[in-house]
Amino acid sequence: xxxxxxxxxxxxxxxxxxxxxxxxxxxxxxxxxxxxxxxxxxxxxxxxxxxxxxxxxxxxxxxxxxxxxxxxxxxxxxxxxxxxxxxxxxxxxxxxxxxxxxxxxxxxxxxxxxxxxxxxxxxxxxxxxxxxxxxxxxxxxxxxxxxxxxxxxxxxxxxxxxxxxxxxxxxxxxxxxxxxxxxxxxxxxxxxxxxxxxxxxxxxxxxxxxxxxxxxxxxxxxxxxxxxxxxxxxxxxxxxxxxxxxxxxxxxxxxxxxxxxxxxxxxxxxxxxxxxxxxxxxxxxxxxxxxxxxxxxxxxxxxxxxxxxxxxxxxxxxxxxxxxxxxxxxxxxxxxxxxxxxxxxxxxxxxxxxxxxxxxxxxxxxxxxxxxxxxxxxxxx
Amino acid sequence: xxxxxxxxxxxxxxxxxxxxxxxxxxxxxxxxxxxxxxxxxxxxxxxxxxxxxxxxxxxxxxxxxxxxxxxxxxxxxxxxxxxxxxxxxxxxxxxxxxxxxxxxxxxxxxxxxxxxxxxxxxxxxxxxxxxxxxx
Numbered sequence: 001x002x003x004x005x006x007x008x009x010x011x012x013x014x015x016x017x018x019x020x021x022x023x024x025x026x027x028x029x030x031x032x033x034x035x036x037x038x039x040x041x042x043x044x045x046x047x048x049x050x051x052x053x054x055x056x057x058x059x060x061x062x063x064x065x066x067x068x069x070x071x072x073x074x075x076x077x078x079x080x081x082x083x084x085x086x087x088x089x090x091x092x093x094x095x096x097x098x099x100x101x102x103x104x105x106x107x108x109x110x111x112x113x114x115x116x117x118x119x120x121x122x123x124x125x126x127x128x129x130x131x132x133x134x135x136x137x138x139x140x141x142x143x144x145x146x147x148x149x150x151x152x153x154x155x156x157x158x159x160x161x162x163x164x165x166x167x168x169x170x171x172x173x174x175x176x177x178x179x180x181x182x183x184x185x186x187x188x189x190x191x192x193x194x195x196x197x198x199x200x201x202x203x204x205x206x207x208x209x210x211x212x213x214x215x216x217x218x219x220x221x222x223x224x225x226x227x228x229x230x231x232x233x234x235x236x237x238x239x240x241x242x243x244x245x246x247x248x249x250x251x252x253x254x255x256x257x258x259x260x261x262x263x264x265x266x267x268x269x270x271x272x273x274x275x276x277x278x279x280x281x282x283x284x285x286x287x288x289x290x291x292x293x294x295x296x297x298x299x300x301x302x303x304x305x306x307x308x309x310x311x312x313x314x315x316x317x318x319x320x321x322x323x324x325x326x327x328x329x330x331x332x333x334x335x336x337x338x339x340x341x342x343x344x345x346x347x348x349x350x351x352x353x354x355x356x357x358x359x360x361x362x363x364x365x366x367x368x369x370x371x372x373x374x375x376x377x378x379x380x381x
Numbered sequence: 382x383x384x385x386x387x388x389x390x391x392x393x394x395x396x397x398x399x400x401x402x403x404x405x406x407x408x409x410x411x412x413x414x415x416x417x418x419x420x421x422x423x424x425x426x427x428x429x430x431x432x433x434x435x436x437x438x439x440x441x442x443x444x445x446x447x448x449x450x451x452x453x454x455x456x457x458x459x460x461x462x463x464x465x466x467x468x469x470x471x472x473x474x475x476x477x478x479x480x481x482x483x484x485x486x487x488x489x490x491x492x493x494x495x496x497x498x499x500x501x502x503x504x505x506x507x508x509x510x511x512x513x514x515x516x
Contacts, residue, residue, distance in 0.1 A: 222419065353404035357439045366415055372404035373411050 004187070006038060007121030009051045014118060015093025016055050022062050024100060025146040028118050030062035036123055094119070095195045099158020102166040103149050110145040111166045116181075117142055119188055126179045160198045164260065167192070171208050182212055193247075202251035203261030209244030210267035213237040225367045229276040241271045262291040281311035298328055306334055314342030332358060333368060340375065349375035382473045384432065384507035385480040387487065391439055393464025394501035401493040410493055417490045425472060425483070434470035441465050471507075480504055 010031060017027035034057040038050075047053035101115040113131075116122045122130075128138035171185035189205045217231040226232075248264045265287045273279040288304035291297070301324055309317020317338040324331065336351035352372035359365035403411060425431035440458045447454045470487075474480050484504045492498035 222416070224415075349404070353402075356404060360438070362436055366411070369403055370408045370411050373406050373408045376405060 010121030011094040011119050013054045030058040033061045034058035098163045102163040112170050114145045164204050199251040199256045200258040200260050203264050206244040206248035207264035209240045213240035225363045259294045285311050309338045314338045384473050386505045387470040388503035389467045391465040391467040406493045413491050432471035436468040
């Protein structure tokens with residue numbers, strides 16, 4: 001049995017323990033312990049019924065933990081007898097877990113960590129490795145998050161929007177480690193889409209698939225970045241693009257536009273172009289107009305300025321940039337690009353060097369340094 | 382084995398008279414420099430001498446307590462005259478001589494015209510845990 005299938009049953013096992021009377025924090029802890037044991041023992045001795053095994057072991061862990069706490073004697077008596085599985089539940093336990101783990105009282109990073117553990121079925125060690133922090137630090141972050149949501153009713157209705165923001169963050173800021181967080185975010189979003197009827201959830205899934213499709217072309221083997229215009233489009237994954245476009249079209253047809261659908265539409269237009277030169281920039285600008293209308297986000301305006309520059313020339317792009325706060329992340333890089341397009345290589349080189357100094361990560365800094373070097377490289381040597 | 386911290390500075394160290402900033406190199410020279418750094422870290426990993434390393438963003442702020450009930454005192458980002466650390470690498474090596482040799486090698490990374498940039502690096506030994514045998 002591969003690990004991802006094991007991970008997929010974790011949310012329902014937490015739900016089963018919940019229905020037997022365990023609170024969320026205790027149920028989640030017990031399932032995590034059972035999961036760690038499964039990862040250790042299953043390779044040599046795989047069970048016939050993985051979910052049944054996890055339920056049995058997690059329930060035993062839960063009872064052990066409950067017994068250990070004498071102050072909870074009364075509750076122990078209540079749950080000592082293993083109850084028969086009652087009638088089919090009316091609420092979707094897994095969906096409620098999504099809402100709980102993305103609860104607005106949690107910080108976004110805590111919500112991501114809790115979602116990865118309770119819904120993704122990852123171990124604390126794996127989550128810590130993915131975010132480059134010590135395991136003990138991640139364990140603390142998760143237990144604090146669980147204490148924060150301890151008072152939240154397990155069956156209270158939630159807001160899909162907060163769940164989508166957590167999944168977007170997981171997809172967009174996944175780092176390294178042996179777990180692919182972008183793929184994990186896609187799996188969890190897919191699961192969510194199958195459980196809620198929401199255009200924006202579909203829009204987010206489409207957005208993720210369309211960006212994930214470009215991943216093989218986005219970095220060179222040495223880790224350096226390949227800009228969209230220079231990517232080898234033959235290396236984009238056509239299967240993911242087709243799926244993303246189909247999901248997006250079905251969502252758009254329902255005529256309830258939101259920011260994730262608009263972003264996915266922009267990604268789909270890039271996917272449609274066989275070469276960078278064939279990109280339909282006019283339509284992309286229209287989608288950015290929608291995005292700016294929906295969100296009012298200055299980052300959307302900044303990206304819109306690039307699209308305007310492509311559609312109508314560097315001068316028009318610079319006009320679209322005017323009025324935006326120069327302290328915005330990547331403002332200098334966008335300004336450099338548009339100045340070069342407008343024919344002003346000196347200003348562009350200066351701005352690329354400035355952008356490199358402000359870059360938030362090494363591949364981006366190296367890329368921007370190369371751009372500055374390309375424009376005035378060797379002049380002084 | 383002994384651990385050493387290798388510190389690279391954005392500024393604060395004396396600069397060579399023929400210093401050329403990186404954005405004035407050719408793109409190939411930039412690539413060669415980055416590749417040299419990458420190969421250096423990979424080599425130390427393969428010899429079992431690499432511990433950790435991080436690059437730091439090019440901005441820094443000096444902060445101290447302003448006193449109880451007062452906001453902290455800062456001298457703002459981009460205090461141009463101050464030393465600024467660009468990144469660090471921790472190595473675990475057999476001897477001080479080995480640490481010196483590695484720092485020298487890292488300092489010789491290629492720059493403009495393929496010439497070694499010979500930048501200053503700061504080499505600092507870690508405090509070690511107290512030994513078990515003390516007599």
